[in-house]
Amino acid sequence: MTFRILNAGDTALTIEFGDRVDRRLLATVAALDEALAQAIGKGGLHGVVETVPTFRSLTVIYDPLLTSRAEIEPAIRAAISSSAGASRRVGRQWQLPVCYGDQIAGCGPDLADLAVACGLPPAEVIRLHASCTYEVYMLGFLPGFAFMGDLPAVLSRPRRSEPRLRVPAGSVATAGTLTAIYPWPSPGGWHLIGACPVPLFSAAWQQAALLLPGDRVSFRAVGEAEYASLVAEQETTRRSPLPPISFLVGGDQTVR
Structure with a gap:
């Protein structure tokens, strides 16, 4: 297995x-x-604060007052060797509703332009996007923002040349080979094709992010009336101690 270990300041290292x-x-x-x-659960790697996985690397953050790279690197190298070939966590499977297009103001304004760029009618873009089961690759950018792949190749387009200053929360978007849902209002340069009413993050939940790496996600197209009904149903979900598990359809259904 090819890898390299890089310093990331004086409190972290990255295995690439x-x-x-x-x-x-x-x-x-x-x-x-x-x-x-x-x-860490067995008491090893004293001083390690957390690990941060990405598409292609893992960053290990540690307290420099308790440990150092020289102290933890041998254990990390041993873990790399022991984990080679190990099977991935089998995640949960979700089916999330999406109201595609600009039926919901501000959430799907790029569907028509994306369809033109792909040489497809908007209805075919919707069908293709909703026909796949995506895997959550990693979380990042915003709390609860899940990068999911792989988008059908015909829908793959680079990010917008001019990012928006404000993307509404719940916007369903695509960029390159990935798709995602914006859990919070924020700037963003992805193509916005619809809206999802399901909250993706809450500090009230035991596991604050709804989607986790390894989870699988499919989308179900809904109309404006059903979307509005779902929004009303989900208003209290962020404050509830339980995440919206009604959208689980398979896999590990442990409540987090």
Whole structure:
């Protein structure tokens, strides 16, 4: 297994396995993350604060007053060797509703332009986007923002040349080979094709992010009336101690 370990300041190091988005690299990162979590759970790696997985690398953050790279690196190298070939966590499966297009103001304004760029009618873009089961590759950018792949190749387009200053929360978007849902209002340069009413993050939940790496997500197209009804149903979900597990359809259904 090819990798390199890089310093990331004086409180972290990064184990880098490649330079691209690739399912094999994702599996390697996930296996190492799990191996380190088990080591920490058994009392090893004293001084490690947290691990941060990405598409192709894993960053290990540590307290420099308690440990150092020289102290933790041997255990990390051992974990890399022991995790090689390990199976990934089998995640949960979700089916999330999406109101596609500009039926909901501000949430799907790019559907028509994306359809033109792909040489398809908007209805076919919707059908293709909703026909896949996507895997959550990683979380980042915003709390609860899940990068999901892989988008059908015909829908793959670069990000917008001019990012928006404000993307509404719940916006369903695509960029490159990925799709995502914006959990919060924020700037963003992805193509906005619809709206999802399901909250993706709450500090009231035991696991604050609804979607986790390894989870699988499919989308179900809904009309404006059903979307409005779902929004009303979900108004109290962020404050509830339980996430919206009614959208779970398979896999590990442990309440977090």
